[in-house]
């Protein structure tokens with residue numbers, strides 16, 4: 001589904017290159033649930049953004065459904081994100097002046113979905129994450145955990161095959177965090193491929209497998225209890 | 232969710248900053264629209280005056296300076312009525328009519344009006360016929376000035392159009408529309424002025440000039456009531472055609488060396504000057520809104536883009552192409568421009584219609600074409616000023632917007 005071939009990334013910083021990722025090769029089959037762990041500054045977010053077509057690598061290729069995504073124009077990558085990828089952020093990144101329902105409608109609007117269908121689908125998605133009674137609330141009128149659930153509903157808006165989450169539980173209390181990971185497990189069971197960056201070992205353990213990054217290199221791979229066995 | 236919803240919601244989320252720069256545009260358009268509107272009607276009035284009165288010449292006391300043709304007789308200086316006779320008996324060519332006037336202030340129902348004495352045409356004709364000579368015996372053949380419209384029947388109201396009336400009794404009056412409205416006077420009523428009874432033989436149609444607040448009576452009656460002797464404030468010479476007006480001035484000057492002789496062209500020159508100044512003022516306002524309003528909008532848009540960079544990054548992560556981001560900001564600019572243009576037109580027109588008559592002395596009506604102008608200028612400015620900020624938003628690096636907290 002998703003793969004990286006010898007991908008490295010250096011950020012230019014005051015005339016010098018800061019190496020964030022060095023020669024990473026990863027294969028993530030469809031239906032996988034990968035957690036990425038590692039110390040701060042080890043390049044986890046960098047890796048995730050490159051998987052999502054948001055950040056072009058300095059070298060190497062990133063493939064989604066065997067299409068090299070950085071060989072596309074930026075409009076092509078935007079379409080690819082719209083159709084295939086759902087992002088979840090640590091800070092949720094909800095649009096503050098829109099209601100929960102409208103936030104969920106944004107990706108549908110971007111995909112050109114018609115108004116009535118948007119309203120119906122967004123209500124159903126919010127219902128699914130347990131916010132059926134909070135459609136008209138703005139982010140500031142929701143608890144932190146509820147905000148992340150709105151973000152989950154928004155991520156599902158265009159029924160993405162791939163979910164990329166950067167510390168989705170970083171701002172949540174353990175109970176809410178566990179609930180969010182529960183949703184991820186559910187999404188994974190539906191066949192979605194998930195890559196989740198996390199600092200939380202308990203969250204990481206619930207993935208099928210875990211990649212450890214240290215100083216921009218994948219140093220270790222361990223399998224969780226429910227590992228997906230691939231040839 | 233539509234692009235519109237997104238833009239609309241954001242605009243009302245953070246109103247205060249937007250209002251400041253919106254006000255600059257709104258006030259600018261208001262000023263331009265109101266000035267243009269008043270100037271237009273003032274110019275039209277000048278053109279109308281030139282057209283309908285272009286052939287006329289005023290004979291005034293030397294010391295009088297005048298601003299407005301219609302109130303040329305509204306002053307305290309006088310010239311002898313005998314000048315009328317001198318003109319009548321002269322060999323000046325191209326005069327259709329003479330209209331001497333004398334004013335005396337009167338109070339009707341607690342309000343002050345001008346009681347204006349005029350000399351009916353029949354009296355000159357009688358004199359001229361008696362003298363067997365004079366200006367009326369040599370008509371130029373171009374007749375009275377016709378300002379268009381249906382030919383009105385020859386009645387008392389011709390004073391309005393032709394500045395002259397055929398017959399008028401010593402205790403008959405014609406009253407202006409404003410006097411009639413304010414005092415509830417109708418044709419056939421009687422009226423006491425300065426202790427004498429008068430019968431109202433006609434209520435004149437509205438003209439939009441000072442004539443509306445006049446009461447016209449016989450010159451000799453007004454002279455007697457004023458107690459100043461056989462004098463007038465002004466003599467209006469109705470020339471037969473425009474071409475003759477300039478030549479007329481020379482002849483009248485020679486004939487009446489102690490009077491001031493003024494053509495309508497000279498009278499309206501002041502107003503034309505004022506209009507020219509207003510034209511320049513509105514141009515200055517236009518430059519101010521383009522510069523100040525444009526800079527304000529651009530500044531606001533830049534800070535708006537900066538504030539919303541995380542939101543923009545999120546939209547891009549959700550699959551928005553840069554064109555969508557560009558459109559979000561341009562649509563916002565368009566809405567601001569539309570609101571500024573429409574609002575400026577409405578306020579500017581209201582100001583022009585209510586204050587214009589007092590400032591320029593002409594009735595002012597709304598001009599729909601100015602709505603197009605207002606909206607066009609306003610939208611043009613906001614779009615141009617927002618283009619670079621919008622481009623910057625569309626070109627934001629979404630990753631950079633996530634990294635800062």
Ligand SMILES: Nc1ncnc2c1ncn2[C@@H]1O[C@H](COP(=O)(O)OP(=O)(O)OP(=O)(O)O)[C@@H](O)[C@H]1O
Pocket residue numbers: 011012013018019020038039040041042043044045046047634
């Ligand atoms: N825009 C940038 N310019 C320069 N250097 C950068 C930039 N973004 C990231 N880096 C560097 O790249 C390295 C990897 O950063 P990255 O954000 O991927 O780390 P991370 O593993 O996500 O860390 P954390 O767990 O703290 O989020 C870091 O050393 C960081 O300093």
Ligand SMILES: [Mg+2]
Pocket residue numbers: 044045046166
């Ligand atoms: Mg990170």
